[in-house]
Amino acid sequence: MRRNGxxxxxxxxxFVIVMVAPILVVCLVAFTPEGFLSLPTNGFSLRWFxxxxxxxxxxxxxxxxxxxxxxxxxxxxxxxxxxxxxxxRYRFRGRDALAALFLSPLMIPHVVLxxxxxxxxxxxxxxxxxxxxxxAHVIIVFPFALRLxxxxxxxxxxxxxxxxxxxxxxxxxLFRRVTLPLILPGVISGWALAxxxxxxxxxxxxxxxxxxxxxxxxRMFLYIQDNIDPLVTSVSAxxxxxTMTALILLDRFYGLDRVLAGKGDTGR
Amino acid sequence: MSAAAEERNARAPWALTxxxxxxxxxxxxxxxxxxVMLSFHDWGQYKGIExxxxxxxxxxxxxxxxxxxxxxxxxxxxxxxxxxxxxxGAPEAYILNRMSGGWKSFFLLIILGPLLISVVARTLGxxxxxxxNNGLVNKLLMSLGVIRSPIPFMFTETGMVVxxxxxxxxxxxxxxxxxxxxxxxQIENAATSLGAGPATIIxxxxxxxxxxxxxxxxxxxxxxxxxAFATPAIIGGRRLKVAATLAYxxxxxxxxxxxxxxxxxxxxxxxxxxxxxxxxxIERRYAEVFR
Numbered sequence: 001m002r003r004n005g006x007x008x009x010x011x012x013x014x015f016v017i018v019m020v021a022p023i024l025v026v027c028l029v030a031f032t033p034e035g036f037l038s039l040p041t042n043g044f045s046l047r048w049f050x051x052x053x054x055x056x057x058x059x060x061x062x063x064x065x066x067x068x069x070x071x072x073x074x075x076x077x078x079x080x081x082x083x084x085x086x087x088x089r090y091r092f093r094g095r096d097a098l099a100a101l102f103l104s105p106l107m108i109p110h111v112v113l114x115x116x117x118x119x120x121x122x123x124x125x126x127x128x129x130x131x132x133x134x135x136a137h138v139i140i141v142f143p144f145a146l147r148l149x150x151x152x153x154x155x156x157x158x159x160x161x162x163x164x165x166x167x168x169x170x171x172x173x174l175f176r177r178v179t180l181p182l183i184l185p186g187v188i189s190g191w192a193l194a195x196x197x198x199x200x201x202x203x204x205x206x207x208x209x210x211x212x213x214x215x216x217x218x219r220m221f222l223y224i225q226d227n228i229d230p231l232v233t234s235v236s237a238x239x240x241x242x243t244m245t246a247l248i249l250l251d252r253f254y255g256l257d258r259v260l261a262g263k264g265d266t267g268r
Numbered sequence: 269m270s271a272a273a274e275e276r277n278a279r280a281p282w283a284l285t286x287x288x289x290x291x292x293x294x295x296x297x298x299x300x301x302x303x304v305m306l307s308f309h310d311w312g313q314y315k316g317i318e319x320x321x322x323x324x325x326x327x328x329x330x331x332x333x334x335x336x337x338x339x340x341x342x343x344x345x346x347x348x349x350x351x352x353x354x355x356x357g358a359p360e361a362y363i364l365n366r367m368s369g370g371w372k373s374f375f376l377l378i379i380l381g382p383l384l385i386s387v388v389a390r391t392l393g394x395x396x397x398x399x400x401n402n403g404l405v406n407k408l409l410m411s412l413g414v415i416r417s418p419i420p421f422m423f424t425e426t427g428m429v430v431x432x433x434x435x436x437x438x439x440x441x442x443x444x445x446x447x448x449x450x451x452x453x454q455i456e457n458a459a460t461s462l463g464a465g466p467a468t469i470i471x472x473x474x475x476x477x478x479x480x481x482x483x484x485x486x487x488x489x490x491x492x493x494x495x496a497f498a499t500p501a502i503i504g505g506r507r508l509k510v511a512a513t514l515a516y517x518x519x520x521x522x523x524x525x526x527x528x529x530x531x532x533x534x535x536x537x538x539x540x541x542x543x544x545x546x547x548x549x550i551e552r553r554y555a556e557v558f559r
Contacts, residue, residue: 003366004363004366004367005466008359008363008366009363011359011360011363012360012363012364012375015356015360015379016375016378016379018434019378019379019382019434019437020378021393021397022390022391022392022393022394022396022397022431022434023382023385023389023390023393024393025393025396025397025404026389026392026393026396029396037396037399078287079287079288079291080288082284082285082287082288083284083285083287083288083289085284086280086281086282086284086285087281087285089281090277090280090281092278092281092282095281098285098289101289101292102288102292104296105296107491107540107543108300108536109491109494109495109512109532109535109536109539110495110497111495111497111511111512111515111516111532111535112300112303112495112532112533112535112536115303115515115519115528115529115532116296116299116300116302116303117295117299118519119299119302119303119306119525119529120295120298120299120302123302135295136295138291139291139292139295139296142288142292196384199386200384200385200386200387202386202387202388202497202498203496203497203498203512206497206516207516207519207520217386217387217388217498220386220388220389220392221388221498221501221502224388224392224395224502225501225502228392228395228396232392233392233396236386236388236389236392239385239386239388239389240385240386240389243384243385243386244381244385246384247381247384251377
């Protein structure tokens with residue numbers, strides 16, 4: 001293996017600092033003891049984290065985001081797992097077109113999706129409802145749920161299923177006792193990645209959310225539009241912490257490089 | 269296999285994909301079609317949306333220079349962001365690839381991890397770093413002697429490009445990194461043994477081989493930057509509009525939905541054409557790499 005020269009290492013150091021700096025500065029400012037935006041030079045304080053409790057709209061938005069992410073990822077999997085099994089196992093007419101359709105939400109700008117869903121749900125008389133948010137989020141997280149499930153289903157050893165069939169298992173029993181346990185790591189990782197995507201989405205959700213169904217990113221965005229104060233940094237720090245937890249879980253269960261390698265093809 | 273079983277086999281994939289297919293037709297294709305139709309409807313301050321078929325919105329976009337300027341700004345920002353990520357991201361991916369195992373996965377996590385962190389939080393970080401004329405970035409650049417007077421970052425295209433490049437950087441690093449994995453490390457050794465210096469190796473051996481990775485990364489970064497919403501909205505404020513923030517304004521402030529739908533449709537069509545077109549070009553040019 002060749003080594004990196006000193007110039008390369010200097011470049012690398014600056015690059016990493018720039019990549020981390022914005023995230024770090026948000027987390028640091030969140031601990032400021034002052035009443036204004038500043039780095040915590042005179043000791044750390046949790047006052048801005050405690051202040052979040054005085055803003056029920058942030059707390060409510062957090063629960064909306066959590067529920068929305070968990071539910072929409074689960075619903076997406078209910079649709080994605082059978083579809084992934086079909087795409088992984090059968091060669092049928094229209095298979096490629098179907099796969100392209102299922103991955104298409106990755107290629108459509110979220111602002112266009114937001115507008116399309118706003119128009120659709122307004123005509124259906126559902127605009128601003130939690131149900132509308134769930135349906136919209138199922139569509140945008142579907143590709144992530146599908147892709148990881150598909151990878152697990154493609155890599156599965158079919159002879160195990162054959163053995164189960166020869167022992168008399170079929171239908172639902174076969175799926176529940178043999179297939180599902182085998183693809184479970186992929187399914188769980190698909191759920192986690194889908195959850196993160198839903199939890200972080202702003203662009204599409206900002207069109208659909210109404211007071212009462214605002215998600216945390218939407219609440220934060222609308223708040224930042226008016227003013228930036230330490231409160232929004234402490235909320236951001238909490239969001240970063242939650243995402244980090246999900247990231248570590250993903251890394252343990254599945255390997256982050258494999259998850260992200262899939263994400264790299266979004267433009268295809 | 270009996271005839272009945274064979275028939276069941278032919279139907280099985282459709283039965284398994286039917287729920288997802290119905291979901292996608294019902295709540296993706298139909299809403300998208302409705303949006304395209306909406307762009308041909310009429311709108312007035314007092315009468316609201318009128319479901320007629322007219323070209324008024326498209327005519328307005330085509331003739332009013334405001335929209336030409338806005339779309340040009342959108343694509344200019346996306347192009348500059350793409351260039352910045354390519355120029356910095358490709359060397360970084362190369363350096364990462366040469367690190368030893370433990371460091372490599374550690375830094376890969378640091379650089380790719382932000383991909384999954386809320387865009388609002390990341391852009392907020394840049395807003396804090398830019399923060400007016402005496403923000404941290406300007407203080408640092410001035411104390412290093414890089415610049416004399418502070419550069420305005422907030423509410424400018426410069427600030428948007430810097431923050432967007434940070435948001436999109438992981439996609440570029442990933443894409444180049446994937447291309448580097450296909451590279452045979454022995455080729456570099458072979459070139460050295462034939463007398464090539466480091467500069468020649470990078471120019472003649474590495475660059476041509478990672479180019480497909482850079483280009484496919486560039487397509488991803490370009491299409492995501494051109495349709496970005498959160499970063500332009502927070503850094504650009506209410507004055508500096510790009511396509512996504514303009515569509516948002518038409519929908520939620522002006523309430524001129526048909527015009528907003530026309531802007532969104534145009535953005536979607538332009539992006540699909542650019543992405544599909546450049547993908548086809550790259551695949552033809554680098555056919556041997558994808559084989």
